[in-house]
Amino acid sequence: MTDAADDDAVLLRRSAAGDADAFARFVARHRAGVHRFATMLARDAHDAEEVLQQTFVQAYRGAAGARVDGGARPWLLTIARHALARLRRVAQAGPDTVSLEQLGREAGFADPAATPERVAAAVESRQLLHTALKALPAGDREVLVLRELEQLDGARTAAVLGLSLEAMKSRLHRARLRLLAEVRRRLPAGDEP
Amino acid sequence: MNVPPGGLTCFEVLAQLSDLLDGTLAAPQRQRVELHVAGCGDCARFGGAVARLIAGLRTGAVQGEGGGEALPGAVASRLDAAWRRALDPP
Numbered sequence: 001m002t003d004a005a006d007d008d009a010v011l012l013r014r015s016a017a018g019d020a021d022a023f024a025r026f027v028a029r030h031r032a033g034v035h036r037f038a039t040m041l042a043r044d045a046h047d048a049e050e051v052l053q054q055t056f057v058q059a060y061r062g063a064a065g066a067r068v069d070g071g072a073r074p075w076l077l078t079i080a081r082h083a084l085a086r087l088r089r090v091a092q093a094g095p096d097t098v099s100l101e102q103l104g105r106e107a108g109f110a111d112p113a114a115t116p117e118r119v120a121a122a123v124e125s126r127q128l129l130h131t132a133l134k135a136l137p138a139g140d141r142e143v144l145v146l147r148e149l150e151q152l153d154g155a156r157t158a159a160v161l162g163l164s165l166e167a168m169k170s171r172l173h174r175a176r177l178r179l180l181a182e183v184r185r186r187l188p189a190g191d192e193p
Numbered sequence: 194m195n196v197p198p199g200g201l202t203c204f205e206v207l208a209q210l211s212d213l214l215d216g217t218l219a220a221p222q223r224q225r226v227e228l229h230v231a232g233c234g235d236c237a238r239f240g241g242a243v244a245r246l247i248a249g250l251r252t253g254a255v256q257g258e259g260g261g262e263a264l265p266g267a268v269a270s271r272l273d274a275a276w277r278r279a280l281d282p283p
Contacts, residue, residue: 020277020280023276023280024273027272027273027276031264031269031272032263032264035264035268049268049271049272052268052272053271053272053275053276056272056275056276057275057276057279060276060279060280061279100204100207100208101204101207104204104207104239107239107242107243108239108242109203109207109235109239110203110235110239112234112235112238114238114239114242115238115241115242116238116241116242116244116245117245118242119241119242119245119246120245120248120249123245123246123248123249123250124249129249129250144250148247148250148251149250149251151251154215154217169211169212169215169217172211173208173210173211173212176211176243176246176247177243179246180242180243180246183246
């Protein structure tokens with residue numbers, strides 16, 4: 001059972017009242033997760049660290065008004081996502097116009113050589129999976145990191161992304177197919193599934 | 194004319210594959226998709242491949258550089274300094 005004193009909402013309330021020790025505990029609890037999220041989405045380690053710092057500075061400033069029922073991670077990742085967007089200084093991607101059929105083909109749908117076993121063997125390589133993820137468009141990477149790596153549930157993932165649940169599910173499905181296509185491209189010669 | 198397994202085409206199954214794997218399909222539709230997958234080698238194989246991909250992501254096979262459970266000490270120190278500066282601006 002979670003000690004009430006350790007609850008995110010309690011720590012943030014104390015932080016807002018000027019209790020620096022409470023905020024230090026809050027930071028210690030969440031900093032690795034925010035850093036992982038930023039590292040997967042930022043251009044480089046420098047930007048990731050910048051996002052990490054901006055996230056917790058803003059979290060401290062916004063502690064009094066934070067709504068973190070069920071945990072502060074989605075709230076923090078939303079702040080981190082906005083910090084990333086400011087750093088990238090790029091326009092939002094346009095609508096995804098590639099057909100689902102084409103995405104499926106590129107991912108190996110209807111390819112007799114695309115066996116689950118060969119995909120499983122490929123994704124055992126942390127490096128291969130990491131490189132494949134990094135090759136995806138930012139929107140695809142973002143939904144995969146939130147849903148699969150951070151393992152937020154569907155509703156929280158949608159909330160962080162500012163999407164409806166249905167729109168998030170559609171983006172997630174297409175992102176999975178694109179990632180599978182990237183994994184296939186990175187298999188050693190002669191081992192393409 | 195041949196009726197495809199479950200009364201669904203492979204493309205219809207492809208479109209619902211993530212919902213099937215995430216357990217978010219309503220029961221009647223899930224049964225139709227499962228029936229198709231049970232009778233279609235392509236869809237069974239591809240569904241298995243996507244499932245293994247998701248499992249690979251979820252079992253922590255991938256992390257960002259330096260993005261494991263522990264934050265590098267220097268990064269943690271600079272983070273600490275940053276929010277404490279915000280706490281006590283000069």
